[in-house]
Amino acid sequence: MIEITDEALSLERMMQRARSSEVGAVVSFLGTVRDDGIEGMEVEAFRDAALAELEAIRQEAMSRFSLIAAEVAHRTGSLEVGESIVAIVCSAPHRDEAFSGCRYILEELKSRAPLWKKEISEKGGNWVEGHGR
Amino acid sequence: MRIKVLAFAGFREILGRECMVELKEDASVRGLLDELASGSPRFREAAFEPSGLLRDYVLLMVNRKRIDPEKDLFQSLSDGDELAIFPPLAGG
Numbered sequence: 001m002i003e004i005t006d007e008a009l010s011l012e013r014m015m016q017r018a019r020s021s022e023v024g025a026v027v028s029f030l031g032t033v034r035d036d037g038i039e040g041m042e043v044e045a046f047r048d049a050a051l052a053e054l055e056a057i058r059q060e061a062m063s064r065f066s067l068i069a070a071e072v073a074h075r076t077g078s079l080e081v082g083e084s085i086v087a088i089v090c091s092a093p094h095r096d097e098a099f100s101g102c103r104y105i106l107e108e109l110k111s112r113a114p115l116w117k118k119e120i121s122e123k124g125g126n127w128v129e130g131h132g133r
Numbered sequence: 134m135r136i137k138v139l140a141f142a143g144f145r146e147i148l149g150r151e152c153m154v155e156l157k158e159d160a161s162v163r164g165l166l167d168e169l170a171s172g173s174p175r176f177r178e179a180a181f182e183p184s185g186l187l188r189d190y191v192l193l194m195v196n197r198k199r200i201d202p203e204k205d206l207f208q209s210l211s212d213g214d215e216l217a218i219f220p221p222l223a224g225g
Contacts, residue, residue: 031225043224046141046217049197050224074224086225106225114217115224116142127143132222133192 002054004045006077009084018069018091027098029106031086033079038119041079046114050074057108065101067092072105074115085117134158134212136165141219147176148218161207162193162200165216180218190220 001017011028018026033041058070071089079085086109090101109115111132118125134156140148154168166187170177180191187202194200194217200208210216 044142044145045224046139046194046219049194049217052197110225111222113224114141114219114222116220117223118142127220128223130221130223132224 001071001073002051002058003073004047004050004054004076005073006075009073009075009087011084011087011089014071014073014087014089018071018089020068020091022093023068023091024093025095025098026089026091027095027102028090029086029088029102030084031106033081033083033085035081036119038081038121040081040120041085042118042120042125043074043076043079043085044116044118045074045076047076050113050115053113054109057105057112060108061090061101061104064104065090065092065097067097067101070101070105072109074109074113076115078120134160134210136160136210137213137215138165138169139215139217141217142223143179143220144176144218147173147179156210158212159209161209162195162202162216163187163206165210166218192219192221193217 054072061070067090069091073087075085088102088105090098092098117128136154138152196215
């Protein structure tokens with residue numbers, strides 16, 4: 001399942017959905033707002049385009065690493081320090097595929113999905129310099 | 134013809150999330166960007182070098198497909214097309 005949401009992310013629900021009798025490994029990644037002297041973060045998405053890109057990335061990971069399930073959720077809106085920005089869960093018969101799939105989805109998401117972050121501090125807002133093109 | 138413009142991140146703060154732009158028939162992507170710049174000096178400064186070249190951090194989609202500004206900037210638009218403009222991606 002792919003999700004872009006203003007609501008808090010639930011890794012637990014995602015991991016539950018990724019379990020099945022064929023699965024021997026469930027790997028999860030959670031990206032959170034780090035306190036780099038900021039008060040919080042705003043996350044913006046080109047929602048329809050980002051959903052399509054995340055689904056394409058998910059499909060690539062499913063076939064490259066023979067995953068049983070892959071789940072991706074990305075927050076939008078206002079986040080406080082410590083809140084989850086992105087959650088990824090991959091399940092596979094064995095751990096190598098699950099780890100590789102999770103890493104693949106994260107790196108591709110960062111470079112391909114139309115999403116942006118703005119750090120909010122007492123000095124104001126500052127868009128995080130993106131590297132994805 | 135009318136083109137829908139969607140802007141994100143820093144460009145949204147200048148142009149607003151969405152606007153419609155009226156252009157003459159067969160206008161190009163560059164023509165649309167020039168039209169936006171003529172109405173907003175802030176956008177001109179954000180999107181263009183002083184020489185008039187498009188800044189390399191300006192990313193564009195036409196009808197949800199990425200275009201290469203080096204090759205496709207002068208492609209013609211059609212009535213009802215959608216242009217999205219945004220800076221390099223920074224999710225995750």
